[in-house]
Amino acid sequence: xxxxxxxxxxxxxxxxxxxxGHRDGEWTGHAxxxxxDIAFSNLAQDEIGHALLWYQLRxxxxxxxxxxxxxxxxxEAFRCCHLVEQPKGDWAFTIVRQFLFDAAEQVRLxxxxxSSYTPLAEAAGKVRPEESYHWMHLHSWVERLGDATAESHRxxxxxxxxxxxxxxxxxxxxxxxxxxxxxxxxxxNAALLAQWLDLVVPVLTQSGLQPPAPQPQSGYGGRRGQxxxxxxxxxxxxxxxxxxxxxxxW
Amino acid sequence: MTDTQWxxxxxxxxxxxxEAYVHVGAVHAPDAEMALQMARDQxxxxxxxxxxxxxxxxxxxxxxxxxxxxFFARSMDKSFREPQGFLSPLxxxxxxxxxx
Numbered sequence: 001x002x003x004x005x006x007x008x009x010x011x012x013x014x015x016x017x018x019x020x021g022h023r024d025g026e027w028t029g030h031a032x033x034x035x036x037d038i039a040f041s042n043l044a045q046d047e048i049g050h051a052l053l054w055y056q057l058r059x060x061x062x063x064x065x066x067x068x069x070x071x072x073x074x075x076e077a078f079r080c081c082h083l084v085e086q087p088k089g090d091w092a093f094t095i096v097r098q099f100l101f102d103a104a105e106q107v108r109l110x111x112x113x114x115s116s117y118t119p120l121a122e123a124a125g126k127v128r129p130e131e132s133y134h135w136m137h138l139h140s141w142v143e144r145l146g147d148a149t150a151e152s153h154r155x156x157x158x159x160x161x162x163x164x165x166x167x168x169x170x171x172x173x174x175x176x177x178x179x180x181x182x183x184x185x186x187x188x189n190a191a192l193l194a195q196w197l198d199l200v201v202p203v204l205t206q207s208g209l210q211p212p213a214p215q216p217q218s219g220y221g222g223r224r225g226q227x228x229x230x231x232x233x234x235x236x237x238x239x240x241x242x243x244x245x246x247x248x249x250w
Numbered sequence: 251m252t253d254t255q256w257x258x259x260x261x262x263x264x265x266x267x268x269e270a271y272v273h274v275g276a277v278h279a280p281d282a283e284m285a286l287q288m289a290r291d292q293x294x295x296x297x298x299x300x301x302x303x304x305x306x307x308x309x310x311x312x313x314x315x316x317x318x319x320x321f322f323a324r325s326m327d328k329s330f331r332e333p334q335g336f337l338s339p340l341x342x343x344x345x346x347x348x349x350x
Binding site for chain 2 (some may be wrong): 033034035038039042052136137140144146
């Protein structure tokens, strides 16, 4: 099994989790209600914990350690998708983005627990219960906000219009895609995208929301290191303390 | 002014299989399903949990302040009812373990 291909997959997964965890964490102390403030902070910690797990698996195959990967790389070296880089926006955008991401996690982990690369299969098994709860929680939010009031419907529709096209970037093919599929590491992004659409579209429709038409390759670029300006801004916040005294021991 | 706050739900937490549910606090939530999720996020992050109950606070039947005095009054000596003279099974086991 080629370790470069595995490392590419793990980096994309880890970077997605780190950036989304960071963006979710921006709600700490600011969420619309105190209960959800804590719930979303939990969720942010979970995502960052998953990022650490994927960074560590990658590190086991050689290369930089998790702290270096998270805190000392520039934006061009990140492989996250554009969806997770975006500022937190309003509560509707936060909910829609997290919902679309958690659905992707459901189908991705379902494939990874059967991975031919055993350490990855085992780690996916560990992550899955937490991600299943995220999916349940976000499913509940989308169902309620979709048609609760005219304002919630309007905000959710606007959030979906901006987040849905970007979500296709979660499934941007990797350079080593064919090899990973051939080696049985995962099902491949094309297969996962189809399963993801089957999962999210019915929930959105039942919640009174109309998903925009799929746009092939929208939200692409992140897996090749091409990012929106929002990534550099997020990293400036995320990395500032670690970069202040580069030689400090933590 | 309209109250836009969601209803309050009292939360009961079970720390282990077979153990009693203990009241741990309250959450605001729009409905039962969300109340359970909110309770999960507030009250299970720092301790193990095998079960949660949520009960709408306005569904709990309680004595009113006016009723309390006669309701709970103990005018006569009823100390003979208080279980100080014997040990619960749990305490008996603990004592046996300590060799007392």
